[in-house]
Amino acid sequence: MSGDIPTTAYTRRQFVHGGLVLASASVTLPAFLSRSALALPRAVPGAAAIPGVDQDRVLVVVQLSGGNDGLNTVVPYFSPDYYRARGGIGIREDRVLKLDKAAGVGLHPAMAGMAELYNEGMVTVVQGVGYPNPNRSHFQSMDVWHTADTSGTGDGWLGKYFDAECCGYGKGESGRPDGSAARGTQLGLAIGAAAPLAMRGRTASSVSFESPELFRWSGGEGEGDLGHAYDMITRAPDAVLPGEEGSNVEFLTRTTLDARVSSELIRKAVATRPMASYPANSPLTRQLQMVAAMIRAGLPTRVYYTTLGGFDTHSGQGGEQGRHAQLLGQLSGAVRAFYQDLKASGHDAKTMTMCFSEFGRRVGQNASNGTDHGTAAPMFMIGPMVRKGVLNDHPSLTDLDSGDLKYTLDFRSVYAGVLGKWLQAQDPAVVLGKGYKPVEILRWRG
Amino acid sequence: MSGGTTRRKDPGGNSGLGSFEPHGGDFGFAEARHLLWRAGFGGSAAQVALIAGWGLERAVEHLVGYGGVEAGTRPAEARGDIKRERTAEERRAERAARQSRDEESLARIRLTIQQRERDDRKQMSQVQRWWLARMIETARPLEEKLTLLWHGHFATSYRTIENSYHMLRQNEMFRSHAAGNFGQMLFAIIRDPAMLAYLNNNQSRRDRPNENLARELMELFSLGVGNYSERDIKEGARALTGYTFVGNEFAFQASNHDPNPKRVLGKAVSDGDDFVKAILAKRECAEFVCAKLYRYFVGDYPSGVAQADEAAAGVIKEMSRELLRARYELRPVLRRLFLSGHFYSARVRGSQIKSPTQLVVGAVRSLNTPARDLDVLSDAMDRMGQELFYPPSVKGWDGGRSWINTATLYARQNAMVYLISGKRPVGRDALADAEPFRPEELVKAAEALGMSEGDAVAALLMVMIGRADINERGDLEEFARRRSGGGRVDHATLVELAMLIAALPRYQLC
Numbered sequence: 001m002s003g004d005i006p007t008t009a010y011t012r013r014q015f016v017h018g019g020l021v022l023a024s025a026s027v028t029l030p031a032f033l034s035r036s037a038l039a040l041p042r043a044v045p046g047a048a049a050i051p052g053v054d055q056d057r058v059l060v061v062v063q064l065s066g067g068n069d070g071l072n073t074v075v076p077y078f079s080p081d082y083y084r085a086r087g088g089i090g091i092r093e094d095r096v097l098k099l100d101k102a103a104g105v106g107l108h109p110a111m112a113g114m115a116e117l118y119n120e121g122m123v124t125v126v127q128g129v130g131y132p133n134p135n136r137s138h139f140q141s142m143d144v145w146h147t148a149d150t151s152g153t154g155d156g157w158l159g160k161y162f163d164a165e166c167c168g169y170g171k172g173e174s175g176r177p178d179g180s181a182a183r184g185t186q187l188g189l190a191i192g193a194a195a196p197l198a199m200r201g202r203t204a205s206s207v208s209f210e211s212p213e214l215f216r217w218s219g220g221e222g223e224g225d226l227g228h229a230y231d232m233i234t235r236a237p238d239a240v241l242p243g244e245e246g247s248n249v250e251f252l253t254r255t256t257l258d259a260r261v262s263s264e265l266i267r268k269a270v271a272t273r274p275m276a277s278y279p280a281n282s283p284l285t286r287q288l289q290m291v292a293a294m295i296r297a298g299l300p301t302r303v304y305y306t307t308l309g310g311f312d313t314h315s316g317q318g319g320e321q322g323r324h325a326q327l328l329g330q331l332s333g334a335v336r337a338f339y340q341d342l343k344a345s346g347h348d349a350k351t352m353t354m355c356f357s358e359f360g361r362r363v364g365q366n367a368s369n370g371t372d373h374g375t376a377a378p379m380f381m382i383g384p385m386v387r388k389g390v391l392n393d394h395p396s397l398t399d400l401d402s403g404d405l406k407y408t409l410d411f412r413s414v415y416a417g418v419l420g421k422w423l424q425a426q427d428p429a430v431v432l433g434k435g436y437k438p439v440e441i442l443r444w445r446g
Numbered sequence: 447m448s449g450g451t452t453r454r455k456d457p458g459g460n461s462g463l464g465s466f467e468p469h470g471g472d473f474g475f476a477e478a479r480h481l482l483w484r485a486g487f488g489g490s491a492a493q494v495a496l497i498a499g500w501g502l503e504r505a506v507e508h509l510v511g512y513g514g515v516e517a518g519t520r521p522a523e524a525r526g527d528i529k530r531e532r533t534a535e536e537r538r539a540e541r542a543a544r545q546s547r548d549e550e551s552l553a554r555i556r557l558t559i560q561q562r563e564r565d566d567r568k569q570m571s572q573v574q575r576w577w578l579a580r581m582i583e584t585a586r587p588l589e590e591k592l593t594l595l596w597h598g599h600f601a602t603s604y605r606t607i608e609n610s611y612h613m614l615r616q617n618e619m620f621r622s623h624a625a626g627n628f629g630q631m632l633f634a635i636i637r638d639p640a641m642l643a644y645l646n647n648n649q650s651r652r653d654r655p656n657e658n659l660a661r662e663l664m665e666l667f668s669l670g671v672g673n674y675s676e677r678d679i680k681e682g683a684r685a686l687t688g689y690t691f692v693g694n695e696f697a698f699q700a701s702n703h704d705p706n707p708k709r710v711l712g713k714a715v716s717d718g719d720d721f722v723k724a725i726l727a728k729r730e731c732a733e734f735v736c737a738k739l740y741r742y743f744v745g746d747y748p749s750g751v752a753q754a755d756e757a758a759a760g761v762i763k764e765m766s767r768e769l770l771r772a773r774y775e776l777r778p779v780l781r782r783l784f785l786s787g788h789f790y791s792a793r794v795r796g797s798q799i800k801s802p803t804q805l806v807v808g809a810v811r812s813l814n815t816p817a818r819d820l821d822v823l824s825d826a827m828d829r830m831g832q833e834l835f836y837p838p839s840v841k842g843w844d845g846g847r848s849w850i851n852t853a854t855l856y857a858r859q860n861a862m863v864y865l866i867s868g869k870r871p872v873g874r875d876a877l878a879d880a881e882p883f884r885p886e887e888l889v890k891a892a893e894a895l896g897m898s899e900g901d902a903v904a905a906l907l908m909v910m911i912g913r914a915d916i917n918e919r920g921d922l923e924e925f926a927r928r929r930s931g932g933g934r935v936d937h938a939t940l941v942e943l944a945m946l947i948a949a950l951p952r953y954q955l956c
Contacts, residue, residue, distance in 0.1 A: 139605045152606075153839055194828055195853070200838065207853040215853065218860040218871055219945040226942050229925035233950055238917045248799055251847060252855075252951035259852035314556065366556070367549025 057422055058295055060304045060338075060353040061158075061198070062284070064331070066312030067138065069324060070360035070377030070405075073111075074125055074390075078104025081397035085364045089319040089371075099125060100390040109320055110329035113336030114380070121388040122339065123380060124441055126414055128395040130376030130407025134359060138312070138373075141358040146197035148412050148432050158303050159201025160431040161419055162187045189266075189294070190305035191287040199305060208305075212267045212290070234260055269297030276340035279333035284308040288338040296345045302423065308334075311357060315368030331355070335382060352383035352422050352441075356411070362403050376407035379414055385422075387443040412436040464787030464794075465757075466764040471790065473502040475895065479912050480795045483956040484743050485509045485784055486587025487804060488812035491891035491909050506784045510625065510777055512586035519580045522573055522618075526611045526694050528566045563608070570610035574834050575820040577617065581807045582817055588780075592624035593617065594803060595742050597834070598842035600635050600667060602644040604835045611694060612640035613835050628735055629726045629774040632668060636718045639691035645840070648690040652704040655683035662840055664725065670737075673730040674711060681708035685721040726774060732766035736779065739765065743783060744794055746846030761788050796912060799849055800956050802830035805858055806865070808956065813888060813910065813944070815865040816881040822870060829857035850954065862948035867941055885940035902926060902935040903943060910947045911955075918950060 076082045077093040096106035097115040105127070107115050117123045131150055135141045143152030148160075155163070188199040188206035199206035209215040217234075220226040233239075239253045270290045278285045287306040294301065310327055317324045335353060342348040360377030376395050395405040416438035419425040428438065471477075478498035482489040486509065489497075497505040508515070532540075536555075543551035581590045597620055604613050616638050623631040635641050636659070642648050650656035660682035664674045688703030689696075698717075708715055713724040725731050740762050765779050772778040783789055800808060806827055810817050817823075827833060831854055837843055860871050866883050885906065892898045892905035898914070903922045907914040922943060929939040947953060 137608075139608075143605075193825070194831070197838070207851065209853060209856075214860070214871060215856055217856065217863070217949060218869060219863040219867070219942070219949065225925055225928050226946075229921055229942075229946055230949060232921035232924075233918045233946060236918050236921070239951060241916070248797055248847070248955055249952055252799070252850060252954050255850050255852060256855055256951045259855045262852050263856070314560070315553075367553040368556075372556070 056300075056302070056350065057424070058302060058304065058347075058351045059418060059423060060288075060291055060306065060351060062288075062331070062335070062353060062355040063196070063305070063307045064311050064327075064355065064357035065138075065142070065307055065309040066357070067141075067359045067361055067373055068311040068327075068357035068377060069313060069317065069371050070357075070374075071363065072317075072319070072324060072371075073108055073328060074099070074105050074127065074378040075108060076105050076394050076397065079397050081363075085397070086319075087365070088369050089317055089322075089324075089365050091320055095320055103127075103390040103394065105390060105394060107332075108325065108328045110325040111332035113332040114382075115332075117336060117339065117382060118388065121443075122384055122386060123382050123388065124386045125390045126379045126381065126409065126439060126441075127390060127392045128376045128405065128408030129356075129379050129392075129411045129414060130359075130405070131410055131412070132407075134375040134404070134407070136359065136373040136375075138358060143197060145356060145358055145411060148415055155202065156196065156198035156200045157415055157431055158188055158199045158305075159206070161201075161423065161425055162199075162206075162302075163201040164427070164430045165425065187301060188303045188305065189299070189301045191290060192305070192307055196305055196307075199303070206305075207262070209266075212263075212270050215263050215266060265297065265299060266294060269294045269299065272296065274337075274341050275344035276337050278337040278341070279330075282308075282330035282334060284330055284334040285337065288334050289341070292338055292341040292345075292347075295342065295347050295351060313361070313370050314366070314372060315370040317365075317370040339382070339384075349384050352381065352385060352418070354414075354418060355380040355382065360405065363397060363400060363405060364403060375401070375404040377405075379411070381414075381418075381441045385443060386441055391439060391441075409439070410436060413439050414441070417441040464789070464791035466761050466782065466786045466788055468785050469502060469787045469790045471787070473505070473790075474498055475897075476795070476912060477502070477790050478505060480790065480956075481505060481509070481784060482587070483804075483808065483812075484789075484798070485780075486591055486811075487581060488808035488956065489587075490812060490814055491888065491895060495891075495895055502785060506781060509588045510781045510784065512589050512625070515585050517580075517589065518585045519583050520576075522576045522614055524569055524573055524611055524614050528562055528569060528611065529609045531693060566608065566610050570604050570613065570835060571821075571824075573610055573614045573617075574824055577834055578803075578807070578820050578824060579817070581803065582810050587811075589621060589624050592776075593621045594801075595738070596620040596624065596631065598837055598845075599738060600631075600638075600641060601837035601840050601842035602638075602640045603837050603839075607640055607643045609640065609643070612638075612643065615694065616640040617835075625777050625780060627774050628769070628776055629722070632663075632722045632725065633719060635667065636663065636686065636689055636722065637696040639694060639696065642689060642691055642696075647686055650683065650687050650689075650702075652684075652687045652702050655680075655687050655704065657683040659683070659689075660686055660721075663721070666841060668725045668731045668734060669728060670730065670734045673728065673734075678710050681715070682710045682721050684708050685710060685715050686718045689718050729766070729770065732769040732774070733762065735774075736762050736765035736769055739776075739779065739783070741845070743780075744789060745798060757788065757793075761786070796952075796955050798956055799846055799954055801843070801845060801849060802827040802832035802854075802858070803834070804956065805830070805954070806861060809862060809865050809948070813866070813883070813885075815883045816868070818865060818868065818881065822864060823861065826857055826861040826864070826871070830854045830861070855954075858954060859949045862953070863945050866944045866948060883941060883944070885944050886937065888944075889940065902940060906940070906943055906947055910944065911950065911952055916950075916952065922946060 071082065072089065072091060075091045075096045077096045083090050091108060095109045097109060097111060098106040099118055114123060131144060133150065135144060140152050144150055146156050147154045148157035190196055190199060190206060190208035191210065192208050193210055195206040195208040217230055219230065221230055234256050240250045244250055270293045272293050274289050274292060278289055284306060291304045291306060308327065308331055313324050316322065339348055342351055356379045357377055359373060359375055361371035361374040365371050392409045395408050399406065412432045413436045416428045416432055416436040417440065419428040419431060420438045421442050425431065475494055475498050479494045482494055482497065497508065540555050543555065584590050597617065602616060604610065619634050619638060623634060645659040645662055646656045647659040657679050661679045663682065664678065665671055684704040685708055688699045690699055691697055710721050711724040711728060715721050715724055740758060745758065765783060768779045768782055788794065806823050809815055831849055832843055863869055864871060868881060888909045889902050889905040892908050897908045898904035903919060903926055904914040907919065925946065926935050926939060926943060930936060
């Protein structure tokens with residue numbers, strides 16, 4: 001194998017028997033980190049920096065799958081039309097957690113945690129986000145959001161961002177500068193069965209796992225003779241035979257080694273105890289707790305992706321209480337605890353969370369006390385560095401497009417803000433195309 | 447193991463890389479194993495030995511001329527009416543309910559639609575399992591391997607079209623042309639409901655042609671970028687207007703077809719068939735198809751290397767000459783490829799990264815593991831990045847090194863643990879699948895072939911990766927010694943050895 005492992009300094013046996021994480025980290029981290037270092041922008045002279053915030057800022061995406069009912073999340077209590085359309089499931093004005101009196105909107109009462117964050121200045125609500133000719137299919141609209149392209153085709157927006165940052169490849173281009181860039185650089189990490197389309201790119205690979213237990217060998221890693229033998233064969237520096245340099249054997253051997261190292265880092269990280277108490281088990285709690293642990297452990301990951309499903313509330317959606325309220329409560333409670341956890345270890349400032357759904361729901365409720373697939377909806381940007389407030393106008397509740405809200409802001413303008421302002425992408429237009437004015441989501445302007 | 451020595455002098459001068467001339471070297475166990483893995487999904491030691499005994503010509507003929515072989519698989523059972531268009535009466539009823547604000551009826555209609563969507567997703571999973579089972583069971587492995595190639599080449603995803611019956615019909619269409627005529631397949635693809643829906647040709651109007659199908663037909667299906675102009679796309683899209691489907695069948699809507707003269711690729715064309723003929727008349731089409739065949743069967747030259755090197759380019763050129771000579775019949779090209787010296791050269795053998803399908807189907811076929819639960823396998827393949835009927839985009843799967851990252855490697859290793867030991871991935875069901883895998887058979891087979899006298903590790907290595915001369919062998923032998931105390935290697939240890947070998951980086955290759 002080439003220069004990454006100084007076999008003269010470590011005999012193979014020491015290499016394998018030494019404290020696994022420490023030994024492997026010291027020996028192989030150069031390979032593991034060198035790629036990431038490329039993609040983690042160092043402070044560029046002249047580039048805007050936020051005082052007190054690490055340059056390796058982190059973005060956490062929370063995807064609300066199924067189409068979250070925006071109107072019952074950020075409630076336009078100012079509007080009698082809202083109450084007319086939502087006779088059975090509307091949220092009473094006196095129960096709404098008011099955000100901005102001038103805007104006349106407030107949060108669903110189940111979102112007390114989010115309201116607290118808002119009052120602490122850590123939430124931006126971006127209203128009326130959507131895109132032209134909205135697609136009401138879950139899959140297709142989700143693909144639109146993931147690809148930042150209304151055709152819903154092509155690579156993911158985060159994948160394109162990774163590509164652009166690490167290899168100078170952008171929208172519409174393809175191919176790899178060389179095979180090596182595909183190695184295990186964990187710029188993006190998703191909690192879920194498969195990496196989301198949003199993270200799919202040409203060069204940078206994203207990792208996904210539902211639980212850290214799946215991010216390890218299920219044959220008996222770390223167990224006695226078998227685990228030992230597994231260590232030996234997957235960390236074998238001499239697996240590559242003469243004449244195989246640069247071949248797929250070498251590529252696989254190196255990636256296997258990377259996998260072992262990152263698996264251990266990640267599992268070690270998520271085994272640590274949270275530094276705040278999370279609300280009782282909800283799927284999002286579990287995910288954000290893991291993400292906080294990984295951020296705390298200093299993984300070289302820039303974007304974490306989490307998902308909360310169940311928002312397809314065609315029937316029995318409920319109003320102040322009920323299914324939708326429970327989901328919003330889970331979201332709000334998990335995010336609140338997440339920031340307490342991060343704050344305790346001093347990692348809150350470098351972490352911004354973006355919350356979106358593939359579409360909102362129709363203005364009028366249906367006969368089953370639910371709502372059907374709609375269009376524009378609010379997004380949340382969360383973190384100590386966001387600009388507190390309610391951005392952008394609420395879409396009209398009377399000037400509708402066959403019963404649906406007309407979007408007032410293209411979601412790609414929000415992406416442009418996230419990429420350009422927060423992640424400091426060199427040129428968001430490479431990822432998103434031209435013409436999307438970045439939304440000012442940060443409180444601090446450089 | 448012999449190298450790729452050739453009978454005739456290599457005209458390209460690429461000594462050691464073989465050429466497109468017939469393979470003149472040995473056709474022993476190693477070569478037969480290679481042929482079975484590449485032209486199919488691998489085979490058991492006994493199958494490898496059998497075709498090695500037949501000799502090269504007969505082995506290739508058996509695989510390529512599969513028309514005479516009984517596939518031995520069951521046909522898919524699927525309903526074609528789950529996603530049928532709603533009848534005029536149903537539409538009238540909905541309109542009436544809407545007008546009279548009959549919320550109860552509207553709710554009932556909505557529920558019916560949702561139920562149909564659920565039924566259809568369920569049917570898609572069933573068809574998915576059916577195909578996976580067919581690949582595992584078929585006696586015509588090349589037929590399924592080609593069907594998979596065309597599925598990725600003419601990529602269409604259920605995710606977008608949400609019609610399982612159309613996906614199945616498309617799959618059957620690919621199978622019927624698999625080693626047949628590429629031109630016929632192009633004529634069929636512009637009539638295929640799944641493709642017409644996927645690339646929006648059903649929404650194309652004579653006054654507002656949708657260019658999606660016209661573009662991909664040339665860019666991704668037949669010619670490749672640089673071999674057509676934007677104008678060819680525009681005029682081609684006009685030629686394709688009116689190509690749509692009604693229910694489950696192709697329909698040409700003359701009223702929606704633009705009858706005005708158009709020129710595509712320098713030829714006057716009227717309709718989609720003319721468009722396809724104009725494509726087939728271009729030499730570049732044959733080269734494009736052969737480059738695809740080459741990458742699929744011979745080598746995914748390392749990802750990022752956009753150009754084939756001289757040896758590969760030479761072979762692709764020869765292949766496309768053959769394809770044009772045969773008027774786009776695929777069999778003669780495949781036959782010559784699998785007989786060629788280049789195909790058996792040292793550089794080509796054991797160098798290809800298995801696709802997830804290749805890994806899973808190949809493991810069952812070559813190791814004779816139980817097939818276990820197809821749902822678990824299908825989930826695992828999704829984790830590895832290849833869910834059948836759900837290619838990620840119209841470009842299909844990139845293949846090669848793009849299959850591999852730190853997460854998919856674990857998914858691959860753990861799928862092998864499941865197949866070999868029955869131990870399910872955590873989170874699904876911790877109970878081991880009871881049906882045992884019999885590694886003793888592999889050892890016996892290897893010994894019967896004289897590959898490993900009494901050495902279980904060597905036997906498993908030969909069967910599983912085709913060679914025993916690797917450096918990790920010592921680690922495996924040490925493990926076997928510790929377990930057996932130097933005595934006979936017992937069943938549990940053989941199972942564990944098989945899991946370890948399947949975790950070797952090299953096991954990902956074929």
